[in-house]
Amino acid sequence: MQVKKRQKTDWYLVSVLLLGAFLYGWGIWDAGSANSYYTAAITSMTKSWSNFWYGAFDPAGFITVDKPPVALWFMAISAKIFGVHGWSVVLPSVLAGIGSIFLMYKLLVPKFGLWAGRIGALVLALTPTVVANSRTNNMDAILVFFLLLAVFTLQKAVSRQNVWLVIISFGLIGVGFNIKMLQAFMILPAMLVFYWVAIKLPWKKKLAWLVVGLASLSIFTLAYPVAVDSVDKSNRPYIGSSQSNSLLELAFGYNGTERLLGQSTGTGGAFPGMGNTSKSSKSGTNKTMPGAKKSGNSKANGKMPGQAPTGKAPGGTAPTGKKPTGTPPNKNVKQGKGIAASKQGKPTGNMQGGGNSAFAIGSAGPFRLFQSDLGSQIGWYLPLAILGLIAGWFGFRKRGAKWYHISEEQSEVLLWAGWFVPVYGFFSVASFFHPYYTIMLAPAIAALTAIGVSAVxxxxxxxxxxxxxxxxxxxxxxxxxxxxxxxxxxxxxxxxSVILIIMAIILAIWWLMPRQMNNRIKILLSAIGILAMAGWWSLTPTLSHNSAAIPAASPSLLSQQGSSDMGGDVNNQLLSYTKQHQGNAKYLFATTDSNSASGYIIKSGKSVMAIGGYNGTDPTMTLSEFKALVKSGQLKYFVMGNNSKTSSGQISKILSWVKKNGTKISYSSTTNSTQTQKMGGQTQASTLYDLSSIYQ
Structure with a gap:
């Protein structure tokens, strides 16, 4: 009887996994609230099964966050086990990042060998945006893990010709939809092409299996949103960032077509090409979007990639170990709401998680991903991936075969090209996304780079x-x-930079010389040159212990400490006063938007109503419904939060009514009813209104 040979441990892989664990996990004990918007939801989800199921933002289950809750489920489970801490809500993303490295290795080794797997795993681990995303409680790192798991399962389905694995693989894309909606579907073309080309079955059977797989996709995609939408709206939370209290509308509107064409709902106007250079922006008339998603309404407080660090904290002061405060150093910046705009109309701000970097996406076009805004996060290996695609396709052709005869290796190249090209195309033209979304490209770049090396x-x-x-x-x-x-x-x-240029020229000439010219030294120097600065950028979130709401990697992070968030700040005097006088009211207080509420939910565990959702513009209730809530005694206080000046529609009517009929309360013995606090370099007013006496 033949004894099965024991598989040896690949210590190269182990080393890369340990590197990933360090990059993603070191310093997360300083995560603070990470993305306080989601941390508030996680806090609420640990308090009841209803909140857990719906992904409720507040403990009373008034409104949900702007995404389905599958990724948040993992975070809430972690928080339930370990308590709600910055590190506990970030932990699932850390594990997902490490898992993605392992899956990348396993995806490449079968067809391209051990070194391809090792290179792909290392490139993925040392991609700056991957590191930044894996250190926060946003959904993207978990989404990428599930997409890689779907592709890995499909690869196994093809090699084993197993229909159940086909069903599972497409079902996992449906799970991905319920993590971040249509973003998960960006790799569907790749999966469909790879399945059809790679699996060796009679075409009728192949088609039948595909139909079953797509049925699985439909079921796993629609089961949750249909279940939620079918519940009576009075018996569940309002769906945050939707205009009709519907998850399906949220998926195909705010998180769907608006991502491509520009934001047009809940903000009072269209949002054409954030970060793009247009005629209006060139003339200095580029307007900022009121309540733009994750803009945080902050002022510009630092520098973008491509600007030299000053050695000062983002607020303009020397690093002291405390949160930075002060005025923006850039005098040319217009102090507007949402995205800060320079006199030239171009976005300004740093890539360290502050609100101003939220839409630093460069100018739309085929080379947008090479520009410093996005390229400094994802573009470090782009030429390698593009050339790797070409090398992989021609390098693994069967000798003498017809052009339409595709080898097994070429089918894998098609898989990663099918992932790379549509996602690259989307980010080249889309108008409404954040720089950290480009993590979607990282697996394809890593895989095509490794395949290119193998082909060469x-x-x-x-x-x-x-x-x-x-x-x-x-x-x-x-x-x-x-x-x-x-x-x-x-x-x-x-x-x-000059050293890299000189190194590039020397190595390029050296590689053209005959092979006998010491190949190993050329390979070593090329690898060091390519990985050194990309690795340094990747290291910056780790060294700075950064767990940002808008995750990014940049040396500017090293001038600040800890996490950066566009919300989550708490006025302790306001919190103390409202807790002391809440009485039997259901809500501690209501406020305009989620960022104004999140810190209070995290710190107190009490229900704070974000009446306008994330942007302060969600039509959650009418004025008459709000009056009834106040009259019933469920709500006693209202705080004018971040988006009080940009709210519209019914929310604007409610704010006007509160200002006209509410009584301003002085909750401190040292100031009047309008208290001020510093929030990321700007002064934030927190005006408290007492509504309890209106109907007495």
Missing amino acids: VKMSANNSKHALFSRILISIAVLSTLLLQSYYVWSYYPVI
């Missing part, structure tokens, strides 16, 4: 003609990658 090695080993072609390809790849990286590095470290 194969070609160079075949014959002299292919060896020359492979050397030319490597020369172009090294030159273009290092020159692009020198562009990202220049504003922070000009000397290093």
